[in-house]
Amino acid sequence: MMASIAKLSLWAGYLLVLLALPQFFDSILSISIFNQMAIAIIFALSYNMLLGQGGMLSFGHAVYFGLGGFLAVHTLILIENGSVYFSIIFIPLVGGIFGLLAAIFIGSFSTRKAGTVFAMISLGIGELIAASSLIFVSFFGGEAGVSGDRTFGPLFFGVDFAQDLEIYYLAAIWVFIATVFMYLFTQTPAGRMANAVRDNPERAEFIGYSARRVRFISFCASGLFAGIAGGLFALNYEFITEENLNAATSGRVLLMAYIGGLGYFIGPIIGAVVLTLMNSLLSNYSELWLLYLGVLFLLTVMFLPRGFAGLIMMHQVAWLRGTLRRLALPYLITGIPAFIFILASIAMIELSHTDGEVFHYLGVSLERGSSIDWMLIGGIAIAAFLATRKSLQQLKDAWEDANTLPGDEDS
Amino acid sequence: MGILTLTAVHKNFGETEIIRGVSLDIEQGEKHAIIGPNGAGKSTLFHLISGLHRVTTGTITFKQNEIQNKTPYEVSRLGLTRSFQVTNIFARMNVFENVRCALLWSSGYRYSFWHLLGSQGEINDRAMEVLDQIGLKNKALFPAGELAYAQQRALELGIAIAGGAELIMLDEPVAGMSHSEASNAVDLIRRVTAGKTLIMVEHDMNIVFDLADRISVLVYGEIIASDKPENIRANSRVQEAYLGEVGSNA
Amino acid sequence: MIKIKLFSKFNSLLICTLLCLGNISQAQEPVRIAFMDPLSGTFASIGTSGLKQIQFAADYLFNSRGGILGGRMIEIVPLDNKQSPTETQLQFRRAVSEGLQIIFQGNSSAVANTLSTTISRFNRRNPGKEVLQINYSAVDPILTEDNCSFWHFRFDAHAVMKLNVLTDYIAMNKDIKSMYIIGQDYSFGHVVADTAIRLLNEKRPDIEIVGSEFHPIGQVKDFTPYVTKIVSSGADAVITGNYGADMVSLARSIIDSGLDIPIYTFYAAYDGITATLGIDGKDRIHLIHNETSNPIPTERRKEYIRAFKARNPNNDVTQPRLANALSMVVAAMEKASSTDPYDIAIALEDMRFTTLGGEEIWMRGEDHQIFQSLHVSVHTDEGIEFDADNSGFGLRSIYHVPAEETIVETSCQMRRPRR
């Protein structure tokens, strides 16, 4: 009983945060970032249904997102022409249904095997559809894409969705609904068997389930939600192009889900939020942000195989035991030099890449030609690196200390 | 006619014939052991019965259904379950989920995505019962992959029996266990298969003679004898082909 | 040396210095103009080169001379759209969020199209907060024809105008009896192919079109198979609208095959392409563009280029029209004494303006299309005063068409907002 109340309040909190965000950040830019996040969250969660829950590594998930989006835009055009008549709040559903149909068709032959074979089929289909989208211009609109106006449908309680803020509230509702349903899916027999098939498809067959059928169901569900995300994209930007179904978009959703943490339901949400923020904020400050993103991604794969969510969940034991506080100081001792090291490294990278002779960084002007400047930041970087390395041991000890039960020290 | 009948089953892998005309009839409720030297084809026979491999020729009948062309999941749905030589569980799920998944099909949930398992009291209770039976109740929320070896084997047995199958096939259920673990496992097997039909492959002759009602000896893809334990022990062909060598080091 | 500065953005530093130099006692709000083009990713070299040019134009032409509108500085705000229509949407919202109302954008007609649609919608829904699009380089004719918009001004000749001049030039060459057209499989590539065929049929019916081929953008590893087809077709010349790596690979394959025929292009110069083509492209690569590269007609423009090179030794003034566009926008602001997009747009319509090159150009009010002289140039190292990529090679203009002869009809039926 307590558990379910806790769970319900968690969901209520989620909804509240979603709806309250624009109260605190109300610029057009932040609304635009929130809309982006909303789309990314649904998309990344749907990707996690495939990879995290079902063990299917896809390099072509954007296909369902994009196809859903294209159908959604074409529906907007139909509404504008007066061919169909319904409120645009249902547009994401249109995208979802088309994503589902596409997934049913492609899943019918691609889900026979998981692993490398599935990954390669997904790659092939992704490339095929992305390339075809540039050839079949009448539907995909070539590289300029297709565009539709969202304000022509019947008013929804007097709202015509001309402003991004209105779309945000609609998106927030859709994100909430989609998140709830995707979470509930994990609690159903089909969702549980997806985990079982991921872990051991052979064994799953001997408890009565066709691994292929189980994968197929996850695949379709994932296509449905990817399509919903695509429909939401169409509503938000009122256009869609082939770049929304190509390999780069597929790669980005993989990045999101992976950095966030595949094993956890909340992981992709974290990933979507972090990457969206990086994309929209970091790219303003540095042309090299993709380089930093690549480094971040590789470091995550290497050192945090369970992503950011995994990093957070690692602290569960210490949290439950009430020893989390003991970690604060050690984290600070390692964190400060590590942070300085990162800042100094970035300074060196940016300085070597700057166009002018002078580079302004954190209130300091660095000169590109000055070897003193170079030696100074280089020295700071090396010192900070050594300090970080040296402090790692105390962090490890503190970690052991916080995570070991008093009884099993000697075991 | 018994619960499971094999008639002139052959299996070729390319040129080589692994199973060379096996016929076998297993009665309802029987505890049947298949023994034989390494490479005799015991595991292949298991794979054929459970649908993992297709037979080359011959028929396999389970409860009046011909199953030689059926897939593992179709066979499994008819009430035939098996374990594996190498531990085969759902490693990243917890122990409780492992057992509950095994219960799903027989409880009629099929591929449902409209039932929420958390609110299905009956299946959760039954999963706990099974956990109780196999002695893993206190490990219910443990990730299965982190259990000790013997516990993983017990869990595998739990998965195998959870679906309420009538015929249970165990492939070397105590391999790799210590003496005490093995005897615990035998007790467990006896308990959970009470009233059901059991077919097992096992190398440990003490356990075979302890558990089985009837023993078939498989040598080079053929059954050279199928009889009560005491008769098998006395059979000269079996001794010559197999028991002699194994018996000495068993 | 490390110096502590109050300003973190280098723009602000620059403006500060200039303000102090100009002895303006009270600091006025700068006029902020967005420059939206790819500044990272595959197309970054073109975008960053454009950014340097517009920044230089703002500083050299206006800020160093006391600013505009009675002492206000121009601040160029770079926005990186990665040449992606999606990213353009995000950057547009950023621009609006930061109160930027004039957006310079040039690369990719796809981006220009979506930006134009987005701006039209936004301006209709948000009266009083309008945004103006200054298109300095996207040449899809549709932008000033069927999809023309009151809020969009184009400062480059569109593809049909350019092809008109190019085919005139080709028509004069009696040696050319057959033509091969190859292009990227997207709207601009198709416009080039369709228009070139139509115009050549009109002007030189005897020229046989021996092939018209489309290949996917950025997907072709090796152009040799295409070149084999060109060779076996017996073509005397090639027209292509390719850009970027597709342009270089195609030209290199043609040269490698030993095929000695002229190649007529739109984008085969600068940003590494001239250096890559080098001696192999000499006298073969022809380019249709506005404003001559060599010889430069006026001393003022020569000075401008030298000053630019002094500040950006690794870049070239690849797009003189950026300076034209900025100058005309400023002139419109001065004329209207306002930075309001509507007022600027009205002032820009039918404006005539004399460029650094001493030529009068005209912004037609009917469709917001610029008219200026167009030139066909050849890639060479002879008679090159201003080379490209510091390679010694550059463009020498060999055929000129004055502005009034480039004027074409438009199908634009502009919807004008009421004030």
Added chain:
Amino acid sequence: MLEVFIFATLNGLVTGLLLFMLASGLTLIFSMMGVLNFAHASFYMLGAYFAYSISLTMGFWLGLIFAPLIVGVLGAMVERYGLRRVHKSGHVAELVFTFGAAFLIEESIQFFWGPATKNYRSPDILDFPLFTLFGQEFSAYRGFMIFISMAIFIVLFRVLTHSRIGIIIQAAITHPHTVANLGHNVPLIFMGVFGVGTALAGLAGVIAGPVLTTFPGMAAVLGSIVFVIVVIGGLGSLAGAFIASLLIGLLQSYAIASSVGMPDLLDLLGVSFEADHPLNDLWTVTLPQIAPILPFLLLVLVLIFRPTGLLGKREE
């Protein structure tokens, strides 16, 4: 027509052999380590860029020697300090790691060399037509490309069939799990194979750079095609990779050389459509237009009907 056919064949051969040089390294790595190296084409790109930089001061030929070595050492380091750490998290993590590595290498190349196209040129000594046929020249450099690729193929084949390490590798191709039990220094072999595989990719980059243009997108253009080849050929099969490389090289070359398309097919069937038909794009599509996507079509078909590929034995 004959000339088109002959040149299409030669072009297909050049592309096919070049693809094989990449695919062979990828296959070696996959056979030994079970890792499909997504970053393989990125090492090819690195090869071209290193060779370009070396050729600026020391000439093409030293670049041909040193660039692949540098790439190989870099590859070995990626294995040693990156991939090995990820290995324990499973195959998906490894695949994702190489995916990330590809991303990072492309960004790094833009960082160090800039985004513009590089003027990497073939050596002057090979700057003459090898032969002229029907008025078309076949450049000596292309002949050189064929020569190098064939030489690599023969050397690789000899090493695999006649040397000790080759026999171990062969064993690994068919019995991946047993090699570890033979007492060989498996981590060292892994590192070596990864180094050699990436060096091969680097070599391909060195010789392809002058012809296929050295620019930051060159890996992306080739990357997925190489994947397609190893999968179509059959994962882990060198012979399969060889056949598939040539198949794809020739297929694309012939498709481009042809000029047939849907309009011809419709003519043949006596069907015609209005120009404003909603599927007009489909009715006007031609073979050269879709040539670059043919490999992917082939990939999907092969995977559906023969998941093990042409000559493959292992699925995973």
